[in-house]
Amino acid sequence: MDKAATAQEARTGSPLSAAEIAEYREALLDKREELTGQVESLSRDAASSTEATEHSKSPLNIAENASDTFEQDFAFLSIESEEELLEKVENALERIQEGGYGICEICGKPIPKVRLDLMPWADLDVNCQQLEEQGRARRNGGEFEILEDDGALGNSAADDDGAP
Numbered sequence: 001m002d003k004a005a006t007a008q009e010a011r012t013g014s015p016l017s018a019a020e021i022a023e024y025r026e027a028l029l030d031k032r033e034e035l036t037g038q039v040e041s042l043s044r045d046a047a048s049s050t051e052a053t054e055h056s057k058s059p060l061n062i063a064e065n066a067s068d069t070f071e072q073d074f075a076f077l078s079i080e081s082e083e084e085l086l087e088k089v090e091n092a093l094e095r096i097q098e099g100g101y102g103i104c105e106i107c108g109k110p111i112p113k114v115r116l117d118l119m120p121w122a123d124l125d126v127n128c129q130q131l132e133e134q135g136r137a138r139r140n141g142g143e144f145e146i147l148e149d150d151g152a153l154g155n156s157a158a159d160d161d162g163a164p
């Protein structure tokens, strides 16, 4: 409940105007509401179809229930991705409060507005998103780490004295 946001509001560090941030915040809150509703109803569906298949584990019933099982798997998959998205939305709302919203979490550059318009929860620009998807950069307990250094981002002074 205690917010230490007073000093932090001064250093928003965001390339976006307060009005723009307010708009993205609205979009994120809407999305969060929508996702919360979806995750809840999907959980209910998945739980009830699990119950249904619990009764019929005998091999004879497997073919008969194949379509149920398919629906159940599908429901679980959906929950996963909706929950992932929900987490991103909540992280973005946190960044709005803390002041890093609209900044790529790997390279620190502003995330283009066209991208935020499509995905207000984006925390990486396209370039770093690709690096992450290719496994060349990774999240490390909320931090990001570039695993491969082509010199493209090389402005680090600590390059030369790395002990083996």
Ligand SMILES: [Zn+2]
Residues within 6 Å of the ligand: 104, 105, 106, 107, 108, 109, 124, 125, 127, 128, 129
């Ligand atoms: Zn980046």
